[in-house]
Amino acid sequence: xxxxxxxxxxxxxxxxxxxxxxxxxxxxxxxxxxxxxxxxxxxxxxxxxxxxxxxxxxxxxxxxxxxxxxxxxxxxxxxxxxxxxxxxxxxxxxxxxxxxxxxxxxxxxxxxxxxxxxxxxxxxxxxxxxxxxxxxxxxxxxxxxxxxxxxxxxxxxxxxxxxxxxxxxxxxxxxxxxxxxxxxxxxxxxxxxxxxxxxxxxxxxxxxxxxxxxxxxxxxxxxxxxxxxxxxxxxxxxxxxxxxxxxxxxxxxxxxxxxxxxxxxxxxxxxxxxxxxxxxxxxxxxxxxxxxxxxxxxxxxxxxxxxxxxxxxxxxxxxxxxxxxxxxxxxxxxxxxxxxxxxxxxxxxxxxxxxxxxxxxxxxxxxxxxxxxxxxxxxxxxxxxxxxxxxxxxxxxxxxxxxxxxxxxxxxxxxxxxxxxxxxxxxxxxxxxxxxxxxxxxxxxxxxxxxxxxxxxxxxxxxxxxxxxxxxxxxxxxxxxxxxxxxxxxxxxxxxxxxxxxxxxxxxxx
Numbered sequence: 001x002x003x004x005x006x007x008x009x010x011x012x013x014x015x016x017x018x019x020x021x022x023x024x025x026x027x028x029x030x031x032x033x034x035x036x037x038x039x040x041x042x043x044x045x046x047x048x049x050x051x052x053x054x055x056x057x058x059x060x061x062x063x064x065x066x067x068x069x070x071x072x073x074x075x076x077x078x079x080x081x082x083x084x085x086x087x088x089x090x091x092x093x094x095x096x097x098x099x100x101x102x103x104x105x106x107x108x109x110x111x112x113x114x115x116x117x118x119x120x121x122x123x124x125x126x127x128x129x130x131x132x133x134x135x136x137x138x139x140x141x142x143x144x145x146x147x148x149x150x151x152x153x154x155x156x157x158x159x160x161x162x163x164x165x166x167x168x169x170x171x172x173x174x175x176x177x178x179x180x181x182x183x184x185x186x187x188x189x190x191x192x193x194x195x196x197x198x199x200x201x202x203x204x205x206x207x208x209x210x211x212x213x214x215x216x217x218x219x220x221x222x223x224x225x226x227x228x229x230x231x232x233x234x235x236x237x238x239x240x241x242x243x244x245x246x247x248x249x250x251x252x253x254x255x256x257x258x259x260x261x262x263x264x265x266x267x268x269x270x271x272x273x274x275x276x277x278x279x280x281x282x283x284x285x286x287x288x289x290x291x292x293x294x295x296x297x298x299x300x301x302x303x304x305x306x307x308x309x310x311x312x313x314x315x316x317x318x319x320x321x322x323x324x325x326x327x328x329x330x331x332x333x334x335x336x337x338x339x340x341x342x343x344x345x346x347x348x349x350x351x352x353x354x355x356x357x358x359x360x361x362x363x364x365x366x367x368x369x370x371x372x373x374x375x376x377x378x379x380x381x382x383x384x385x386x387x388x389x390x391x392x393x394x395x396x397x398x399x400x401x402x403x404x405x406x407x408x409x410x411x412x413x414x415x416x417x418x419x420x421x422x423x424x425x426x427x428x429x430x431x432x433x434x435x436x437x438x439x440x441x442x443x444x445x446x447x448x449x450x451x452x453x454x455x456x457x458x459x460x461x462x463x464x465x466x467x468x469x470x471x472x473x474x475x476x477x478x479x480x481x482x483x484x485x486x487x488x489x490x491x492x493x494x495x496x497x498x499x500x501x502x503x504x505x506x507x508x509x510x
Contacts (some may be wrong), residue, residue, distance in 0.1 A: 026080045034080050035060065037188060038253075063089055063245045064254065072423065076389065083225065083232055083255040085243070086189065087457025089375050092253075123240040123275045124204045128163045132170075134385035137217040137227070139318055139473070144219050149176060153233035155250075158241065158285040159269045161277035173205075174238050177229065178213040185210065194456070198255060199230050201237035209234035216318065218471070219330050220335030222363035222380065223320045223458060225255060232263070241271045257381075258362075262286045277368075306475030312339050312347060315501035319475055321367040321411065322459035326374060330461065330499060335363050339500065347500035360385060366459065368412040368421060374436055374505050377421065382407050389432040402440035407428055413460035413468070417481050424457055452486025453477055469496070 026034060032048060035041045040056035041048050048056075054070040061068045064079050131153065136145055145359040153164040182190040189200055191212040201209040209231070211217070214377065216224030228248075236251050244251040249265040255310040262287060278284070314334050328343035337350040353360055357378070375393070383397040400407050406425040409440040415422045420440060421432040427447050429453070431440040447455060454477065457470045468479040469492075476492035479485070493501040 026077045028077065031057075031072050031077065031080060033093040035257065037088075039088035060089070063092060063243065065245070065247050079254070081196075083195050083198050084253050085230075085237075085255075086191075086197030086254070087237055087243065089253055092245065102194040109346070122203065125208075126166070126392050127161050127276065129174060129207075130165050130167050130172040131176065132167050132172040134175055136223050137211065137213060137215075139176045140217055140219070140227065148219055148228040149231050152228055155232050155263060156235060156272055159264060159279065160272045160275075161280060162239070162272075172207075174209070174235070176209045176211070176234075178211045180213045183210065198225055199234050201234040204240050205235060207238050209238055218318075220334070222257065222365050223318070226258060229258065229263075230255070235273070236268070239272060240275050241268075244268065244271070258380075311321060312350065312500065313337075314339065315499075317473075321364055322461055322471060323367045323369045323376075323413065324461045324463075325369045325376075326371055328464065331367070331369075332499070333367055335365055341498065343498075345497055345500060356390055357385070357387055357392075358390070359397075366409045366423070368413040368414055370414045370421060370434055371416075372414065372419065377412060379405075379409050379412055379423070398437070403432060403437050405432060406444075410455075410458045411457045411470075413462065415468075415481075416462065416466070424460075425453060433438035449484075450483060452489075453479060463498075 032053060035053070035056045038060075040059055057076065058068050058070045060066075060080075061070075061076060064076075066076055066079060115334065131149070133145060133149055136142055150166065156162060157164055169287075180191055185200075189210075190196060192211070193214045194216070197212065198215055199209060199211040211227075211230065211234075212388040217227040217230075218224040219226065219228060225390060234252055240252050243253040244265070244267045246252065246265050246267040248256075248261050249267045250263055251268055251271065257392075269284065284440060312332075314332050319332050319334040322330065324330050330338045330341040332341070333353065336353050338353055338356070339350055340348040353363070357376070360378060361380050364378045364380045368377045370377065371377070372468065374388070376387045378387070379400070382400050384400055384403060385397045386393045405423055406428075408425070410424045410426070412421060412423045414420075418431060421434055422429040423432060424447065428444040429447055429450070432438075432441045435439050447453065453470050454472055454475075457472045457477075460468055460470045462468050466481060467487075468481065470477045470479060471492060473492055474493055476490060476496060477486045480487045492499060
């Protein structure tokens with residue numbers, strides 16, 4: 001191959017990779033503000049020499065499991081923009097060194113408790129603690145929230161000498177609350193809307209954990225952020241734990257979805273036992289993540305207020321993905337379940353995802369049916385699955401990077417005017433050629449091409465009239481490909497009967 005052509009192709013590939021990273025990352029000019037906010041740089045004068053910035057970046061990279069280069073490269077900037085805990089990382093390095101040293105030296109628990117924290121209020125000086133949930137998030141009722149929080153506390157009591165009790169009123173040791181924007185914690189603790197800082201907490205003995213009310217909190221869904229996981233992390237802070245540099249630790253500062261590993265790492269357990277000792281029964285109890293995923297789905301389904309019991313769960317809440325097959329049947333996905341709605345608006349009971357499509361993960365993030373090849377495409381994390389009917393095609397799942405597609409997409413759909421699959425992620429969209437399974441040239445492009453379509457859409461469906469319907473939370477947007485813009489919007493659970501969520505006046509049906 002001609003050397004010049006090789007260089008051109010390599011340059012295009014690098015630019016596309018950088019473009020994807022930059023679209024969802026901080027600007028280099030904002031990086032110093034980030035490093036100040038999370039305790040890597042002092043905030044006094046907002047002026048820092050190059051050596052201090054380089055040292056701060058190296059500390060951040062070490063804690064975030066990145067190559068320690070000291071440079072603000074695209075990977076580092078992307079990590080800085082990822083959803084995380086709002087508690088400062090300052091002090092985490094030293095706390096971890098002391099913790100590891102104790103493992104090898106075998107120092108006594110009592111000696112470590114006195115030594116580990118120099119600031120007052122580093123731990124509770126009692127084993128029985130009370131907590132209260134002050135208010136509630138959107139899209140989750142009180143039952144699932146209470147269960148998630150109770151299980152989050154139980155996670156720590158299973159491996160330590162602590163015991164927790166919930167109180168509905170009166171003074172308690174730990175309080176959990178949901179707020180938006182500034183909430184009397186100071187401007188540095190103001191919440192920033194979806195993404196960014198998900199929550200923050202205060203060390204003993206203030207004992208408060210605050211969650212961003214603008215986030216989509218969930219238990220069983222793969223979209224949004226799992227309230228159980230974030231609660232368990234913030235509760236760790238209220239007990240006195242710092243952030244951990246261990247990759248799979250619950251106390252790692254960045255948000256992680258439920259995976260296959262145990263919820264608490266050795267580092268989490270060591271940290272809490274150094275402060276509060278081992279369980280009174282002596283045995284440490286761990287909970288497998290996959291078992292918990294199914295349990296939380298059952299909690300959410302059983303504890304949601306019934307309202308109109310004729311309506312399925314996704315009508316009373318939100319869903320992960322939606323698509324329509326070649327027969328005009330709508331498929332709605334949430335957690336490990338899916339529902340079908342026929343062209344006559346007859347709706348099925350919830351069905352296990354793996355029963356129809358074996359080898360899929362517990363839940364998916366995006367789904368699309370292609371009339372071009374009659375296949376289903378599913379997206380989750382770093383992978384893409386393709387099914388012919390219920391059979392996984394050879395060579396799948398593929399890594400998203402092999403197809404030049406983004407990880408963790410918002411939604412996917414087949415777009416007839418282009419004859420290709422379109423994948424939305426954040427502020428950009430990608431076009432996937434289904435014959436080559438590679439991105440079309442000159443993509444990704446900005447979502448501004450889709451005039452009126454919001455960021456963060458859950459899914460999209462093309463109806464027989466050629467119009468596209470985009471969904472996010474409880475809203476829909478109708479996009480007309482001929483006019484290249486949104487021509488209508490509304491609350492989908494009240495208007496769109498073909499989704500299986502509406503059974504009243506026919507005048508409302510679109």
